[in-house]
Amino acid sequence: MNDLNLLSDRLDQLGRSAPTPAVEPLDDVRRGQKALRRRWACGAAGVATAVVAVGVLSAIVNLPGDPGDPNNPGSDSPGSTARPRIEAASGTVSSLCLQESSRLLEFGQTPETVRSPDPRKAEERRPEWEHPAVAPQLAAYGQVAAAILDSSGTHLDTRVTNVQYGCDPQNVRLTSLGTTFGWTSSGARGMVQLEVVSPEHSEKPQIVISHDRWIATKENLPAGVTKAWATEYHGGRAVYVERQDGLTVAVDAVGTWGNNVAPGSPQARDLPTIAKLLRVAAGESLTLPED
Amino acid sequence: MSRAAEFGVYVAQRRLHLYRSAWLLCGDSHRAEDLVQETLTKLYLAWPRVSRVDKVDAYVRRMLVNANIDESRRSWRRERLTAELPDTLVPAEVGEVADELWSALRALPAGQRRVVVMRHYWGLSVEQTASDLGVSAGTVKSQTSAALTSLRRTLGTELVTPPAAIASGNRGDA
Numbered sequence: 001m002n003d004l005n006l007l008s009d010r011l012d013q014l015g016r017s018a019p020t021p022a023v024e025p026l027d028d029v030r031r032g033q034k035a036l037r038r039r040w041a042c043g044a045a046g047v048a049t050a051v052v053a054v055g056v057l058s059a060i061v062n063l064p065g066d067p068g069d070p071n072n073p074g075s076d077s078p079g080s081t082a083r084p085r086i087e088a089a090s091g092t093v094s095s096l097c098l099q100e101s102s103r104l105l106e107f108g109q110t111p112e113t114v115r116s117p118d119p120r121k122a123e124e125r126r127p128e129w130e131h132p133a134v135a136p137q138l139a140a141y142g143q144v145a146a147a148i149l150d151s152s153g154t155h156l157d158t159r160v161t162n163v164q165y166g167c168d169p170q171n172v173r174l175t176s177l178g179t180t181f182g183w184t185s186s187g188a189r190g191m192v193q194l195e196v197v198s199p200e201h202s203e204k205p206q207i208v209i210s211h212d213r214w215i216a217t218k219e220n221l222p223a224g225v226t227k228a229w230a231t232e233y234h235g236g237r238a239v240y241v242e243r244q245d246g247l248t249v250a251v252d253a254v255g256t257w258g259n260n261v262a263p264g265s266p267q268a269r270d271l272p273t274i275a276k277l278l279r280v281a282a283g284e285s286l287t288l289p290e291d
Numbered sequence: 292m293s294r295a296a297e298f299g300v301y302v303a304q305r306r307l308h309l310y311r312s313a314w315l316l317c318g319d320s321h322r323a324e325d326l327v328q329e330t331l332t333k334l335y336l337a338w339p340r341v342s343r344v345d346k347v348d349a350y351v352r353r354m355l356v357n358a359n360i361d362e363s364r365r366s367w368r369r370e371r372l373t374a375e376l377p378d379t380l381v382p383a384e385v386g387e388v389a390d391e392l393w394s395a396l397r398a399l400p401a402g403q404r405r406v407v408v409m410r411h412y413w414g415l416s417v418e419q420t421a422s423d424l425g426v427s428a429g430t431v432k433s434q435t436s437a438a439l440t441s442l443r444r445t446l447g448t449e450l451v452t453p454p455a456a457i458a459s460g461n462r463g464d465a
Contacts (some may be wrong), residue, residue, distance in 0.1 A: 032332050
């Protein structure tokens with residue numbers, strides 16, 4: 001046995017002797033969930049929950065480990081520098097979904113470690129909420145919210161500054177779409193968050209996952225709503241509905257903008273009522289765009 | 292199964308190995324735990340994408356290495372103020388392992404320590420290591436050679452002498 005094999009054995013043994021800190025098993029899950037909620041509140045660009053679409057339409061995406069990929073001999077190494085050739089028509093839902101899947105090749109890299117210049121076209125570098133596939137829909141979400149929640153026009157900021165979406169791996173269409181709007185009241189800034197999810201989406205709306213103690217609401221349901229739930233929590237309230245068109249729509253109103261608010265910071269008051277949030281969730285314009 | 296449940300299963304299975312890897316990379320238990328928490332938080336955010344590609348461990352490994360690289364560059368984030376340069380030996384903590392290999396590993400510059408862990412703890416090839424680090428194979432080879440030279444000089448016969456009880460079992464396969 002040469003000394004390198006012995007080195008490996010000794011490193012293995014050394015690793016086993018590491019002083020392991022006591023950790024609460026659910027803490028990592030909680031940190032992830034908190035980060036997910038924080039991502040919604042930030043105006044950061046391009047954070048999505050798209051699923052990789054492989055071999056769909058005429059797009060060719062090089063993933064690590066793809067068999068028979070002559071450009072990726074190191075199949076165990078993620079983050080191949082090969083760039084995908086995206087051939088879907090620009091401005092479509094398909095192009096948005098495929099644009100996101102190409103980011104898997106840069107997964108795990110930080111700006112300091114990405115060596116290659118960013119070859120993405122100009123349209124792929126713009127904020128994703130301005131993508132033609134979703135921009136009109138997101139604007140429609142704002143219009144519905146404003147009409148129902150803020151007839152005075154003094155509270156709701158309908159400018160779209162972020163987007164969250166998910167794509168169907170088989171059909172390269174959106175299975176979820178959402179955004180947040182600012183809500184100003186009492187000199188403080190809160191937010192209203194909207195999320196539309198199709199039955200094909202892989203999980204429940206993030207708003208539903210983020211809260212508990214949901215209570216079924218059975219009376220005075222808006223037209224088009226088959227089931228509804230609501231929850232009141234410290235600093236806000238939320239609803240989600242199942243609709244006759246098959247979509248699940250969630251709306252969340254909270255008195256703070258973001259999760260890193262300093263203790264004692266003022267919170268927006270006069271948040272929309274549960275009834276109004278339900279009416280927003282039932283809004284016919286809250287749908288998913290298609291190509 | 293929900294994202295939280297799937298992720299929780301993965302963490303339960305792999306967290307200890309991730310921590311050990313981070314500990315060997317950082318040379319410090321507190322920074323190692325920070326690294327693991329940061330990596331797992333990023334993994335949770337990306338779980339719907341990553342979990343569908345059959346290389347979750349490889350992605351996590353890469354995130355861990357990149358986080359280690361970023362952390363070593365951000366020396367201002369170190370909690371313990373020191374006049375030492377970032378890549379110099381940190382005094383051993385109370386209760387830490389008394390092992391000459393551990394001391395020798397921590398004495399290596401961060402880049403050399405990284406390639407030693409990747410090549411000889413995770414068992415990666417030169418090409419895999421180069422790809423993960425975003426450097427050339429030649430750089431990996433030269434860093435490995437320099438690291439092993441330092442270890443041999445520091446440990447002498449220790450490197451070739453089996454420890455009193457070598458634990459058998461799977462080598463790190465992040």
